[in-house]
Amino acid sequence: MEISPGILLQSINNPDDLKKLSREQLHQVCDELRQYIIDVVSVHGGHFAASLGVVELSVALHYVYNTPYDQLVWDVGHQAYGHKILTGRRDNFPSNRKYNGLSGFPKRSESNYDTFGVGHSSTSISAALGMAMAAKYKGEDRKSVAVIGDGSMTAGMAFEAMNHAGVADSDVLIILNDNCMSIDPNVGALKEYLTDISTSPTYNKVRDEVWNILGKLPIGKKFSRDMASKLEAGMKGMVSKSSNLFEALKLRYFGPIDGHNITKLVDTLKDLKDIPGPKLLHIVTVKGKGYALAEKDQTKWHAPGLFDKVTGEIFRKKIDSPQPPKYQDVFGHTIIELAEKNNLIMGVTPAMPSGSSLKFMMEKMPDRAFDVGICEQHAVTVSAGLATQGMRVFCNIYSSFMQRAFDQAVHDVAIQKLPVIFCLDRAGLVGEDGPTHHGCYDIPYFRCIPHMVISAPMNEQELRNLMYTAQLDSNTSPFVIRYPRGEGVMPEWKTTFEAIEIGKGRKLKDGKEVAILSFGHPGNFAQAAIRELRTEGIDPAHYDMRFVKPIDEALLHEVFSTYNKVITVEDGATVGGAGSAVLEFMSEHGYHAEVKRLGIPDRLVEHGTLKELHRECGYDAQGIAEAVRSMVKDRITVSAGSITMLG
Template sequence: MEICDTKYLVKIDSPADLKLLSLDELKIYCRELRDFLIDELSKNPGHFGSSLGAVELAVAIHYVYDIPEDKLVWDVGHQAYAHKIITGRRDAFPTNRKLGGLSGFPKMSESEYDSFGAGHASTSISAALGMAVAARLKKSRSKAIAVIGDGSMTGGLAFEGLNNAGAEKADLLVILNDNNHSIDPNVGALKEYFLDLTTSRRYNRMKIHIWNLLGFSPRFRRFLQKIEHGAKSFFLHQSNVFESLGFRYFGPTDGNDVVSLVRALRDLREIGGAKLLHIYTTKGKGYEPAEQNHTEWHAPGKFDPNTGEKGVAAQTLRYQDVFGYTILELARTNEIIVGVTPAMPTGCSLNIMMEAMPERAFDVGIAEGHAVTFAAGMAAAGLMPFCNIYSSFSQRSIDNIIHDVALQGLEVVLCLDRAGLVGEDGATHHGVFDIALLRAVPNIIIAAPADAVELRNIMYTASLGGYKGCFVIRYPRGGAFPKDVLNHECSLVEIGRGRKISGGERVAILSLGDMFEVAAQAAASCGGAHYDLRFAKPLDSALLDEVAANYGQVIVCENGVEAGGVGSAVLEYFARKGYKGDVRVVGIGDEFVEQGSVSQLWEQVGFREKLLKMTSLK
């Protein structure tokens, strides 16, 4: 592709600069901004397709509204790269998602233009409503805008916000950026509903005419609204769900036409109350490979911007791949096994099962709480669900795990992908809290495999049932395993049983999950023993008794927060038994860890330094 000259891009360092452009100049600026994003993201990977699709939207909002006096809340944040560049972060953009650089998501501490942080989905409407109510109470003229898209409207929190906003009648604009995708294609009845709204052209033409007449008297305005409601029922054969919730609905309109967007937003700025503007955009707009393959180009990594060619695919398997192939293998021999994921089939590799057994694998949309309770319902009816959720996203379903699974003793296998530090996505995505959040709950097993073979064995063990409650399997992002690991026949692992890897003197190093290798290296370096706990709950009491009897110093290594993690569990056990050993924990301290490569982040939190100090290595 050819990168266009940057006649306007280099001149825009703030929304105030943007407002000096004419509408025709805005169109040129959008092309320059999109080319800038393509070039930068080809070298420094990030969220690609969503941000390309939202270029005109970001430009139009900043052209019409007075951000940050007006409050702009982005949902998820995948769409916000253009917003960052408009708001003075163009020159810093090459640091995006790097250690010490810009966050990949909106972040309040990064810029006054980021009204609210976003890394998880479906939060924008609730947050923007709070800002709209605050403006009303403070008698401020500030406007509040929520941009929701990339499948986030399927999240329950979005509808809780809509319901409240309609009742509050606050001055709130919700912009539904409908691109029919999150990472994978959107699913569910809501997707089909949006499609009906988008394709009903007769209704939309009439809608525009009716709203253009709303400047008449209040009585005539109410009369026109009644006509419109009847027309809507005739053309769509259903009511508009947003208007049923108390919103004025506008659209759908082309969200990649910056001039039309500006005109629409200017009109909406003058209308009070709760409003929803439905726009449709193309994910990956302006870059043909991304337009043709939305899933692959959501976050493609490095690529050649001229050809679209990416690096050679790895010839090894990641943890997620091992999960995907193993659940399919287990499902082929056990007809009650089903798979569930909230909008991450490709990310967690459940797509492998979905392709082979579409009737037994379910993508429920961005709805983590629903995914867990949906799985619980299937378990109550005699199925064996494997529910795969990224660890940090599972935080959104804690009540469902406790109330709907553990309390009722239902056998649901909860596979937590991306557990531990994940790298460049930063604090919103690190999966470091799951053990601490779940360990106190009865009827929960928490396992962490040390490698791919162990993952297969633990999945097989969980699939056999016979326990009571939720079987959690946590494993990290990435990995590089030879493909022949899939040839290893799955074997049973005794629940709550760890293993002694090597003997030694003076110090025993206990590891959980992917901390296996670093613990093995440390044990070898200091002549200590190495034990693989395998389970954070239940702990292997016999193993811990052996450790307490033979070692005066114990170090627990974990890829999670120290407070409430498996190290805390070991400390609690030693205290209950009255053991006098010196137990130390090496994990994540009382802090939110920012973005960077995983190795950089481990160095930043001082993991190796702590381990060296504890083992008296110099």
């Protein structure tokens, strides 16, 4: 299906083309840009509501600033679709998030307009400040702008950056895009603070009037700015109690203004270009602006998949039989079952209650399940604090987000040997979100930490049993349970709880010549490969290891005493991963075998469907079967008078 942009948008191949238009034409550009995003995403998929909310801001920034010479940094990047379309990627936009297509996030290797690669929140102010400091040092008249949402502003890194920006004496503009949303509704005191500012703008109104009057007086720009600054200082105590947070950090605060008023945005940005030093512009927007359903339910329409843009029907696969649930939903419902039996259980997530499915517990047990905001470090340490008081805490974090809290996992959990239970959602490859979201590294970085238990369920029943085991009084260690994005394999998943011996794997089948050791969900790929191989007369053994640490040494002694060809399979980095743990065991105990490790290779894996990426990395069923064949390639099968070399 061919999707055509509007008549003005067709003429914009870069920001220079945008600048050729009159201010009056910008309203039409915004309408066409918003409609083009709706048309493409409805057919091809992707993030949706966030980009609709910043259409006017995207147009205004590229209209006013000299990009890419002026540095524009988007936080997270969910909202950067308009930016991409305006910067030479309009015609290729339908390939967004597809295999070998455009990235769903700003990416330096994709365009020089993407000044900083992003995918996780709260990095924009630090990056833009660094750019501004470099420009000052090199004597360049280069502007640096960071666009950050109020959800991302809750993270500690954003406050660290603002604290530095206020004293760095660099020309950086922070645009606070305030829509009361990240993916789920924002939480915490900052949300209430920003609401107070946006609903009580007395101070800002008075100050704007002072600046406007002084700017029109024939007294020189520098003198008028100095006088305005002194008047501002005198006004603060009289007319505002809520404007002090940013200005206490020595950031000049402007706003709040309507983020959907393109004329006001252009005028304001032009004025701010002439004001040196660190400053913050507060704009108020609506996530999903221009598409009524997205405005009404912003979480649902953050990334809805394919949909009918007219009726709003979101297309789902039609199914006639019971289907396996998503692993995240198994977690979400299982923690409630466990909490109903154990009143010490609590749940914590950093701003992902829907994505992790902790929302079910938050609705049913609001005093025992908490969204702490986009604050992974805080999520881990507050879990540790709860654990010191005897609580059994399930700290539910995406694997790639957990990287941000490595220090806390070491110092606040492991060193104190607190039994915090880390449920790592989206472990392994995640698909269309690409390398910023792949959960590749949790096994290597957790495996080197003393006291850590690291486990991976092969299916929904195993996930339930590992959760049950982790919360028992007999477990006194930090306990990692990693599971992938997407569906499991068991339509009838609600099984009876059974404790699992920590560090104990299981033999699924005996075999000949080759043993496959699988860790987690890829064990299902191994089973499919074995079914195919048996039709060819090849019969590998299969072991579900369950635990990477402590690894099942008795099981490994059996494997290496019986087989001299071993294949390990994991949905994680092969460098330092589960396969590496097997090699270390083999070396330490003097075994000699041919070992092939399958998993995520030592390179960045780009975006695509899970099926495409598993195939590329070679640990899908086909890849496992190919690895087994290569190990037995010297065996010749004679059949029906013909000779076929397997390999």
